[in-house]
Amino acid sequence: MMKKRKLGIIGGSGLYKMEGFEKNKWKKVITPWGKPSDDVLIANLSGEEICFIPRHSRGHKINPTNINFRANIDAMKQLGVTDLISVSAVGSLKDELNPGTFVIVDQFIDRTFSRVKTFFNEEIVAHVSMAKPTSSGLSECCNQALKKLNIKYQKGGTYVVMEGPQFSTLAESNLYRSWGADVIGMTNMPEAKLAREAEIRYCTVAMVTDYDCWHPNHEEVDVNMVIQTLMKNATNAQNMIKEVIKTFKDYSVDKDPANDCLDVAIITDSKSRTKKTIKKLMNIAGRVLRKK
Numbered sequence: 001m002m003k004k005r006k007l008g009i010i011g012g013s014g015l016y017k018m019e020g021f022e023k024n025k026w027k028k029v030i031t032p033w034g035k036p037s038d039d040v041l042i043a044n045l046s047g048e049e050i051c052f053i054p055r056h057s058r059g060h061k062i063n064p065t066n067i068n069f070r071a072n073i074d075a076m077k078q079l080g081v082t083d084l085i086s087v088s089a090v091g092s093l094k095d096e097l098n099p100g101t102f103v104i105v106d107q108f109i110d111r112t113f114s115r116v117k118t119f120f121n122e123e124i125v126a127h128v129s130m131a132k133p134t135s136s137g138l139s140e141c142c143n144q145a146l147k148k149l150n151i152k153y154q155k156g157g158t159y160v161v162m163e164g165p166q167f168s169t170l171a172e173s174n175l176y177r178s179w180g181a182d183v184i185g186m187t188n189m190p191e192a193k194l195a196r197e198a199e200i201r202y203c204t205v206a207m208v209t210d211y212d213c214w215h216p217n218h219e220e221v222d223v224n225m226v227i228q229t230l231m232k233n234a235t236n237a238q239n240m241i242k243e244v245i246k247t248f249k250d251y252s253v254d255k256d257p258a259n260d261c262l263d264v265a266i267i268t269d270s271k272s273r274t275k276k277t278i279k280k281l282m283n284i285a286g287r288v289l290r291k292k
């Protein structure tokens with residue numbers, strides 16, 4: 001029997017709060033992995049409670065490498081989130097994806113190298129599949145919301161996740177284009193991997209703010225131009241989220257790869273697991289650790 005579904009939102013650059021919601025309350029959440037990026041906004045719309053975390057904190061004080069991704073995902077799990085939408089600012093690697101376009105991402109290339117990418121790195125080892133890193137049901141819900149709002153978007157695309165905080169070199173930008181990638185950003189890994197380990201269904205809606213430096217007319221990323229586009233994108237993103245809240249439960253997730261994925265992921269013998277580590281993982285993996 002599927003548990004009650006609850007929507008969470010992680011907001012990227014430009015999306016630091018949610019407008020037009022009711023009963024807004026910022027809640028401090030304590031996790032075994034340290035402090036999340038910010039308090040979690042608990043808000044209501046159309047009778048649905050959602051949870052929202054600004055990934056870079058309110059005021060944009062945390063750079064991509066220093067985001068505590070594990071704490072953010074743990075906080076969402078503690079609050080009962082089952083479905084998570086990541087709204088992220090990105091650069092475009094394709095001419096047709098001009099600034100202001102949204103991309104419903106379905107694949108990632110992880111080029112980060114300075115981040116902890118798993119909850120299972122002390123005594124207990126788990127290997128989850130990332131072949132299909134996003135939820136098709138949640139993605140289709142976003143697809144229909146963007147279509148209804150007449151926001152320009154592309155369904156499907158590959159997101160290259162770079163370490164940052166610097167932007168790409170021209171050689172890197174052209175390399176990523178040669179791979180067939182669509183957009184580039186700095187935040188969705190290891191976020192997507194950690195959501196999978198937490199058995200939370202995950203979807204990325206990437207908001208194009210600029211062309212990466214490959215573009216002959218945009219050889220350098222202009223931060224002022226990016227900020228202007230961010231503001232417009234943030235408004236569109238909030239409108240999309242309001243539509244998604246109304247309908248996300250209508251989209252089937254019965255065969256989602258996040259469902260019960262830990263059943264076949266944990267490889268460490270139960271006799272080798274200490275109480276200390278089990279306690280630390282209880283929010284994330286308690287469902288399976290209690291069984292064994």
